[in-house]
Amino acid sequence: MVLFTLSLVVLPLVLPPLPPPPPLLLLVPVVIMSVLVFLALAPSELPPDDVVYCG
Structure with a gap:
């Protein structure tokens, strides 16, 4: 977990920025989100559900 x-923390500083999608x-x-x-x-x-009362 510590390595992750x-x-x-470190990889975004080392890797070049990605182009936008x-x-x-x-x-x-x-x-x-709209479907959900x-x-x-x-x-x-x-x-x-049918509720039957017995009394």
């Missing part, structure tokens, strides 16, 4: 932390690739997280929000808010297709 050290590599995260293409704009289409930047939309991937937005699309994934839609699935979270979509109504369930399952029928409601």
Whole structure:
């Protein structure tokens, strides 16, 4: 774990900066989040559970 932390600190200082990603690739997280929000808010297709009271 210590080596991993050290590599995260040292490698960005040693390696050259990367070019920015293409704009289409930047939309991937937005699309994934949109799908997850839609699935979270979509109504369930399952029928409601029937509750039977005995008394």
